[in-house]
Amino acid sequence: MRTQVAIIGGGPAGMLLSEILHQHDIRSVVVEKHGRAHVLSRIRAGVLEPSTVDVLHRHGLGTRLARDGKPHDGMRLVWAGRGDLFVDTLRHTGQRMTTYGQTSIQEDLFAAADARGAALITQAQNVQLHGIDGAQPCVTFTHDGQAQRLDCDFIAGCDGFHGVTRSAIPAAMTREYTLSYPYAWLGVLAPVPPLPDITYVHHPRGFALASSRSATLSRYYLQTPLDARIEDWPDDRFWDELRQRFPSDWARHIVAGPATEKSLTTLRSFVVEPLRHGRLFLAGDAAHIVPPTGAKGLNLAVSDVFYLSRALFAHYARGDDSALARYGETALRRVWHAVRTSRYLTTLLHIDPAATAFERRAQDYEFEHLQTSVAAQALLAAQYAGLPLEELT
Numbered sequence: 001m002r003t004q005v006a007i008i009g010g011g012p013a014g015m016l017l018s019e020i021l022h023q024h025d026i027r028s029v030v031v032e033k034h035g036r037a038h039v040l041s042r043i044r045a046g047v048l049e050p051s052t053v054d055v056l057h058r059h060g061l062g063t064r065l066a067r068d069g070k071p072h073d074g075m076r077l078v079w080a081g082r083g084d085l086f087v088d089t090l091r092h093t094g095q096r097m098t099t100y101g102q103t104s105i106q107e108d109l110f111a112a113a114d115a116r117g118a119a120l121i122t123q124a125q126n127v128q129l130h131g132i133d134g135a136q137p138c139v140t141f142t143h144d145g146q147a148q149r150l151d152c153d154f155i156a157g158c159d160g161f162h163g164v165t166r167s168a169i170p171a172a173m174t175r176e177y178t179l180s181y182p183y184a185w186l187g188v189l190a191p192v193p194p195l196p197d198i199t200y201v202h203h204p205r206g207f208a209l210a211s212s213r214s215a216t217l218s219r220y221y222l223q224t225p226l227d228a229r230i231e232d233w234p235d236d237r238f239w240d241e242l243r244q245r246f247p248s249d250w251a252r253h254i255v256a257g258p259a260t261e262k263s264l265t266t267l268r269s270f271v272v273e274p275l276r277h278g279r280l281f282l283a284g285d286a287a288h289i290v291p292p293t294g295a296k297g298l299n300l301a302v303s304d305v306f307y308l309s310r311a312l313f314a315h316y317a318r319g320d321d322s323a324l325a326r327y328g329e330t331a332l333r334r335v336w337h338a339v340r341t342s343r344y345l346t347t348l349l350h351i352d353p354a355a356t357a358f359e360r361r362a363q364d365y366e367f368e369h370l371q372t373s374v375a376a377q378a379l380l381a382a383q384y385a386g387l388p389l390e391e392l393t
């Protein structure tokens with residue numbers, strides 16, 4: 001097989017890249033390890049920055065998003081004993097956030113791919129990259145028991161944190177920046193009406209978060225110790241703990257119901273640099289991970305893909321490789337902005353079991369400062385809304 005861009009991974013990054021490239025008459029093949037059902041079964045964050053919504057609309061992917069996405073004017077922070085604060089992105093940045101689940105985006109991307117008869121190979125095993133240093137790279141894999149080879153001009157590594165593309169770059173050529181957090185999140189999806197705002201709660205028992213997927217589908221999270229086990233968290237214990245962490249007048253409005261999904265996530269910040277080696281370009285979770293606080297992960301996958309697709313278009317349409325050469329530095333500006341924002345929100349809102357009394361007191365006064373300083377609120381609102389996309393020429 002031969003194509004122009006071989007895309008490894010059919011998550012949001014890989015599928016969006018193939019869609020945008022198609023709209024620029026650039027051919028691609030997506031090689032995905034799992035089946036579609038598996039890809040669609042992963043429940044992830046669902047808060048879209050204005051620039052993410054813009055990219056999806058610009059590429060004809062906004063029909064269901066416009067209908068089912070829920071606009072939010074910002075996020076609410078609640079601090080046990082100190083009241084709450086609405087971080088108003090609309091007031092401070094003129095922009096709204098939108099709640100729309102990553103699963104829905106993935107469905108929209110598969111539907112668009114089917115409509116154009118896209119080349120998407122699922123259940124590909126033993127994916128390997130070859131010749132990324134030279135002018136004729138290729139990808140080999142096994143599909144339906146047959147060995148396959150895909151020749152291409154470029155390879156896009158969109159295969160998530162546990163993929164193979166990042167490790168195709170010689171270790172001596174890269175630097176990894178990592179931070180692990182000393183707690184986990186237990187997430188529950190339940191068919192019950194959500195609270196009105198995305199609400200982040202700081203409580204001595206641990207952090208809690210209320211979010212939603214629709215008017216009838218709620219998503220809640222609890223901070224747990226790193227060694228928590230799902231079997232120790234039957235539904236009753238989850239709802240009871242959640243209500244204890246919310247102030248009582250809010251807890252009354254939490255509607256409990258049977259969990260349809262329950263998952264544990266560890267929290268990590270991770271960035272690899274550079275994002276390019278020869279003809280391989282990394283995008284999305286293959287290149288960076290943020291803790292879920294602030295829901296920045298999908299937004300970064302979208303901005304990476306936006307920049308990479310524009311750069312590939314400049315290459316094919318005009319023989320101009322300057323944007324490809326600048327892809328990493330351009331994408332990393334937004335990446336590190338979100339890495340800093342998500343780390344700030346994570347350390348602000350969680351209980352670190354090893355924190356000193358000094359650190360806890362300083363944390364309380366950080367929130368006090370946010371409550372009283374409009375300048376601090378404006379800064380946080382702008383961070384939450386995300387950096388605007390740089391239009392490449």
Ligand code: APR
Nearest residue numbers: 009010011012013032033127159160163284285297298301
């Ligand atoms: N070969 C081919 N595909 C692979 C391989 C491999 N060796 N390893 C993993 N994959 C596939 C996975 O099955 C998955 O479908 O790559 C895809 C990567 O998708 P995601 O992990 O969703 O990553 P990405 O597309 O970058 O999207 C980032 O996901 O983790 C969230 O918060 C994050 O919302 C963000 C989004």
Ligand code: PHB
Nearest residue numbers: 045046211292293294295
């Ligand atoms: C979610 O809806 O899953 C979500 C919302 C906000 C976050 C993280 C996750 O910060």
